[in-house]
Amino acid sequence: MQIPYTVEPRPDTGVYNAKLGIWLFLASEVMLFGALFSSYVLLRVGATTWPHGYEHLNIPLATVNTVVLITSSVTMVMSWASLALKNLRKFRVYMGATVGLACVFLVIKGFEYAAKFEHGLYPSESTFMAIYFTLTGLHGLHIIGGIVVNCYLLGPGSKMWKTDPARFTNRVEIAGLYWHFVDLVWIFLFPVLYLL
Amino acid sequence: MSEAAPGALAGIRTDHHAPPGFWRTYVFSQDHKTIGIQYAITALLFLLFGFTLMMIMRWQLAYPGQSIPFIGKFFGDANAPDGVMLPEFYNQLGAMHGTIMVFLGVVPLAVGAFGNYVMPLQIGAPDMAFPKLNMMSYWIYFVGGLTMLSSFLIPGGAAASGWTSYAPLSVIATAGQTVWLFGMICLITSSLLGSVNFITTILQLRAKGLSFMRLPFFVWAQLVTSFLLLLAFPPLEAAGVLQLMDRLAGTSFFMPSGLVVSGQPLAYTGGGNPLLWQHLFWFLAHPEVYVLILPAMGIVAEVIANNTRKPLWGYRSMVYATIFLGFMSFVVWAHHMFLTGMGTVISSFFQATTMIISIPSIIILTALFLSLWGGSIRFTTPMLFALAFLPMFGIGGLTGLPLGLAPADIHLHDTYYVIGHFHYVVAPGTLFALFAGVYYWFPKVTGRKMNDTLGRIHFWLSFAFINGVFMPMFIQGLAGVSRRLYDGGAMYSHAQGVMHLNVFMSICAWCLGLAQIPFIFNFFWSIWKGKKVSANYWDATTLEWAAATSPPMAHGNFATTPEVYRGPYEYSPPGNAADFLPQNQPVEAR
Amino acid sequence: MxxxxxxxxxxxxxxxxxxxxxxxxxxxxxxxxxxxxxxxxxxxxxxxxxxxxxxxxxxxxxxxxxxxKKLIYAALTLTAVLFLVLMVIPVSHFADRGL
Incomplete structure (x- = not known):
C-alpha cells in the first residue's frame, strides 16, 4: 500500500503530509528560538550593565545581511512560483540565486566574526558577546542546513520534476517555508542584537 | 491536483523491484513495525542497564563503605578501589540511572516502540507518514544512547550532576557532562523528528470513518504526548546548547559573578544565572512527566476495555482530560523551584496550577476504575499489570500533592519522599503499564502468546518487591533524608532512626532484579516456543487486530484498506452473537 | 496553494x-x-x-x-500561546523577587 496524501491534500484537513510536518517542525523551532530569546531577556534584565549592540557590532554589515537574506526569501518564493508556472529553467535561476545569496550571507557573517576575534572579542568576553555568538551561530547553522536542502533540490533532487512534478513542487514549497522561517528569525535577531 | 480519488490510493505499491536485502529489512528498515521492534529491544536493554546501575547503588546505600561483592573489582581503582564505591562514582551511577531510565528507557519504549508499532495499525494506516524520518529518529536515538554509555569510559567518568544537571555544578563538572549534553541533543533531535512524524501520521493517515472520537484512547495519548515532546523539548535543547557554550567556549550563561569553588575563584566572567537552567530544564521536564505517564494510561485503557469486555467508562471525558492535562503541563514548571527564593505571589500561582493539573489525572484514573464496575473481568497477565497500575499510579499521584504545595515542599524537597513519589508514578506505574503492553501485544507481533504461569510469577514477585523498594522511601523522606547522600544518611543524626530501612529496600531491589528473570526467559522462549494463537487472540475491537498476525515487514499493513464504522470499544453489544464488535465490521453484518 | x-x-x-x-x-x-x-x-x-x-x-x-488551512492555524495558535508561556519565564523569575 502506498502512503496516502504525499501529494494531494487530505480532504478533511486540507493539507498534504509534508505541509503539516514542516509546520510542526517550525513550531518546535519557534520554541527553540523562543527559549533562547527568553534567556536573553532574563539575562539582560538581571544584568547590572548591558552594552548597546551598536557599541560592539557592525550595523552596516548586518543591514546588508538583512537585505541579502530578505532578497533570498523573495528568490526562494519565486523559484516555487516558477515551478507552479511549469518553468524549470526559471526555477533553477531563482533557486541558484537563493543558494548564492545564502552563501553571501555566511561570508559576510564570517567577516563579522573574524573582526570580533581580531579585537579579542570571544564568547567568553561578556554575557552580551556570549548571547550574540550563540544566537547568530545557531542561526548560521540553520542557514547551512537550508543551503544543503536547497542544493539538493537544485541538483539531484530536481530529477523528480520528470517523474512527479506535483510532488517536486511541494518539496520546493516545504523547503521555502523553512527558508522563510530562517529569514524570519533573522528579522528578530537583527534589531534585538544590533540595534538595541 | 486532486485527480487521484481516495480509493485509488489503496493500490498495491508497485515500486518494489526486488525484495529488500538484509540491511534494508532488519537494520536500516523504514517499516514502522521493524522500527518499533528495534526501539523495543534497545529500550528494554537500556532499562535493564539503568536498573543494574541502581542495583549497584543500592549496595552502597545498604552497606556503605563495604566492598561490593563479586563485581566490585571490575569498576577499576578510579571508581571503586578494592571494590569500595567512591562518592564520585556513586554520583555518576545516580545521574546516569535517571537519564537512562527516562530518556533511553521509558520514553523510547512507550512512544518509540509501542507508539511506532501499534499506533499506525490502530488508525488503519499503511505506515508512518514519513518512513525515512522514522528510521532517522531511531538511529539518532541509538547514537545518542551509545554516546551516553561511552561517557563511562572517558577519564573522570560519566556525568555526575544528577539527571537534572543543575548549573553551576554541571558547568564545572568533568568531561562526562559534555558527553551527556551531546547525547541529550541527539535524544532531543530524535524525539522532535519522531513527534513530527507521529502527529502528522495521526492527523493525516486515519482510515476512512475513523473520526477523532472513534480513535482508540492509546492513539489520543500518543497524539498529546507527541505535542508535549514537540513543544517542550526545544527549550531543553536551547538550554543544552547554552550549557555546552558555558563548558566549551567559556561563556557564563549559568555562571553567576564571583563564584568561588574550593577557595578558588573561577575563571568565568560571570553575569549569568544558574536558575535560568532550572527554568529551561523544568519547562521540558514537567511535560516530560506526562510524556512518561500518558502512553502508559493509553495502554492500560486498551487492556482494561478488552479484559472487562465493556466500553471504557467516560471515553470522552478521558480524551478531554488528556488534552487539558497536556496543556496545563506547560504552566507548572516552577513548582520544582519553590526553594529558589521565589516570592509568595509566584509560588501561589504555580501552587494553584499544580493543584489544577491533578484534576485531569484524577478524571482519567477514576474513569479507568469505574470501567471495572460490573465487568466480567478476565484476569489475563496483561490485565494484572494494568490493574496494578491503577493503585500504584494513584499512590504516586497523591503523594505528589504535598510536593506541589510550597509549605509542605519546604520540608520534603530533595528528600527520599520525592524519589518515592515519582518512582511510584514511573516504576510500578508506567513500567507496569509497559509490561502490560508487552504481554498484550506480544501475540500481535509474534503470533504466539507469552506463557501465563511465568507471567503470573513475574507479576506477583515484581508487585511485592517494587513496593518493598519504594514504600520505605516515604518514611525516610519524611524523616528528612536527602536523596543525594552516597552513604544513605549515615553521617546525619536525623537519619539514624530510618537507616535500617536501607538494607530492606536494597534486598527488595535485588529480588526485584531476580523477579525479571522469568520475564526475560518468557520473552525469548515465547518468541520461538510460545503457544501459537489466532490473529485476534484477545477478541479485541481495535484495528490493529484486523491486520494479519505479525504483519509483513514492509510498507503495507492491511490486505484491504480498512474502513471504520464505530467507536473503539464496542464490547458486549446487546443483540450481538459475539461479545465484541470490531471497528471495521460493517453495520449490515450485525 | x-x-x-x-x-x-x-x-x-x-x-x-x-x-x-x-x-x-x-x-x-x-x-x-x-x-x-x-x-x-x-x-x-x-x-x-x-x-x-x-x-x-x-x-x-x-x-x-x-x-x-484551519489545522495549520490551530497548531500555530497553540505554539504562539506556549511561546508566550516561555516569555513568562523571566517574569516569573523577577516578579516578586526583586532584581
Whole structure:
C-alpha cells in the first residue's frame, strides 16, 4: 500500500503530509528560538550593565545581511512560483540565486566574526558577546542546513520534476517555508542584537 | 491536483523491484513495525542497564563503605578501589540511572516502540507518514544512547550532576557532562523528528470513518504526548546548547559573578544565572512527566476495555482530560523551584496550577476504575499489570500533592519522599503499564502468546518487591533524608532512626532484579516456543487486530484498506452473537 | 496553494514584489530610528514593533499563512500561546523577587 496524501491534500484537513510536518517542525523551532530569546531577556534584565549592540557590532554589515537574506526569501518564493508556472529553467535561476545569496550571507557573517576575534572579542568576553555568538551561530547553522536542502533540490533532487512534478513542487514549497522561517528569525535577531 | 480519488490510493505499491536485502529489512528498515521492534529491544536493554546501575547503588546505600561483592573489582581503582564505591562514582551511577531510565528507557519504549508499532495499525494506516524520518529518529536515538554509555569510559567518568544537571555544578563538572549534553541533543533531535512524524501520521493517515472520537484512547495519548515532546523539548535543547557554550567556549550563561569553588575563584566572567537552567530544564521536564505517564494510561485503557469486555467508562471525558492535562503541563514548571527564593505571589500561582493539573489525572484514573464496575473481568497477565497500575499510579499521584504545595515542599524537597513519589508514578506505574503492553501485544507481533504461569510469577514477585523498594522511601523522606547522600544518611543524626530501612529496600531491589528473570526467559522462549494463537487472540475491537498476525515487514499493513464504522470499544453489544464488535465490521453484518 | 492556476500565481508574484519593497523600506526605517538613540523602553518597543510587522509580512505572504488551512492555524495558535508561556519565564523569575 502506498502512503496516502504525499501529494494531494487530505480532504478533511486540507493539507498534504509534508505541509503539516514542516509546520510542526517550525513550531518546535519557534520554541527553540523562543527559549533562547527568553534567556536573553532574563539575562539582560538581571544584568547590572548591558552594552548597546551598536557599541560592539557592525550595523552596516548586518543591514546588508538583512537585505541579502530578505532578497533570498523573495528568490526562494519565486523559484516555487516558477515551478507552479511549469518553468524549470526559471526555477533553477531563482533557486541558484537563493543558494548564492545564502552563501553571501555566511561570508559576510564570517567577516563579522573574524573582526570580533581580531579585537579579542570571544564568547567568553561578556554575557552580551556570549548571547550574540550563540544566537547568530545557531542561526548560521540553520542557514547551512537550508543551503544543503536547497542544493539538493537544485541538483539531484530536481530529477523528480520528470517523474512527479506535483510532488517536486511541494518539496520546493516545504523547503521555502523553512527558508522563510530562517529569514524570519533573522528579522528578530537583527534589531534585538544590533540595534538595541 | 486532486485527480487521484481516495480509493485509488489503496493500490498495491508497485515500486518494489526486488525484495529488500538484509540491511534494508532488519537494520536500516523504514517499516514502522521493524522500527518499533528495534526501539523495543534497545529500550528494554537500556532499562535493564539503568536498573543494574541502581542495583549497584543500592549496595552502597545498604552497606556503605563495604566492598561490593563479586563485581566490585571490575569498576577499576578510579571508581571503586578494592571494590569500595567512591562518592564520585556513586554520583555518576545516580545521574546516569535517571537519564537512562527516562530518556533511553521509558520514553523510547512507550512512544518509540509501542507508539511506532501499534499506533499506525490502530488508525488503519499503511505506515508512518514519513518512513525515512522514522528510521532517522531511531538511529539518532541509538547514537545518542551509545554516546551516553561511552561517557563511562572517558577519564573522570560519566556525568555526575544528577539527571537534572543543575548549573553551576554541571558547568564545572568533568568531561562526562559534555558527553551527556551531546547525547541529550541527539535524544532531543530524535524525539522532535519522531513527534513530527507521529502527529502528522495521526492527523493525516486515519482510515476512512475513523473520526477523532472513534480513535482508540492509546492513539489520543500518543497524539498529546507527541505535542508535549514537540513543544517542550526545544527549550531543553536551547538550554543544552547554552550549557555546552558555558563548558566549551567559556561563556557564563549559568555562571553567576564571583563564584568561588574550593577557595578558588573561577575563571568565568560571570553575569549569568544558574536558575535560568532550572527554568529551561523544568519547562521540558514537567511535560516530560506526562510524556512518561500518558502512553502508559493509553495502554492500560486498551487492556482494561478488552479484559472487562465493556466500553471504557467516560471515553470522552478521558480524551478531554488528556488534552487539558497536556496543556496545563506547560504552566507548572516552577513548582520544582519553590526553594529558589521565589516570592509568595509566584509560588501561589504555580501552587494553584499544580493543584489544577491533578484534576485531569484524577478524571482519567477514576474513569479507568469505574470501567471495572460490573465487568466480567478476565484476569489475563496483561490485565494484572494494568490493574496494578491503577493503585500504584494513584499512590504516586497523591503523594505528589504535598510536593506541589510550597509549605509542605519546604520540608520534603530533595528528600527520599520525592524519589518515592515519582518512582511510584514511573516504576510500578508506567513500567507496569509497559509490561502490560508487552504481554498484550506480544501475540500481535509474534503470533504466539507469552506463557501465563511465568507471567503470573513475574507479576506477583515484581508487585511485592517494587513496593518493598519504594514504600520505605516515604518514611525516610519524611524523616528528612536527602536523596543525594552516597552513604544513605549515615553521617546525619536525623537519619539514624530510618537507616535500617536501607538494607530492606536494597534486598527488595535485588529480588526485584531476580523477579525479571522469568520475564526475560518468557520473552525469548515465547518468541520461538510460545503457544501459537489466532490473529485476534484477545477478541479485541481495535484495528490493529484486523491486520494479519505479525504483519509483513514492509510498507503495507492491511490486505484491504480498512474502513471504520464505530467507536473503539464496542464490547458486549446487546443483540450481538459475539461479545465484541470490531471497528471495521460493517453495520449490515450485525 | 495546491490548485494555483497560472493567473493566480502571476498575481502572487506581483504581491511578492510589493512585500519585498515594503520589507526593504522597513529595514531602513528601523536602522534609521536606531541612530536616534531613543530611551531604552521606547527603542525596544519601536524595534520590536517593526520586526513584528516584517515578520508578519514574511509569514503572511511568503509563507502563505494568509490563506492557510484551519489545522495549520490551530497548531500555530497553540505554539504562539506556549511561546508566550516561555516569555513568562523571566517574569516569573523577577516578579516578586526583586532584581
Amino acid at each position: 495546491e490548485t494555483a492556476s497560472a493567473e493566480s500565481v502571476r498575481k502572487h508574484v506581483r504581491v511578492y514584489v510589493t512585500v519585498f519593497v515594503t520589507l526593504m523600506a522597513l529595514t531602513l526605517i528601523t536602522v534609521a530610528i536606531s541612530t536616534l538613540h531613543l530611551g531604552t523602553v521606547a527603542a525596544i518597543l519601536v524595534a520590536l514593533f517593526i520586526a513584528s510587522l516584517k515578520a508578519s509580512l514574511v509569514a503572511a505572504y511568503f509563507m502563505h499563512l494568509i490563506s492557510e
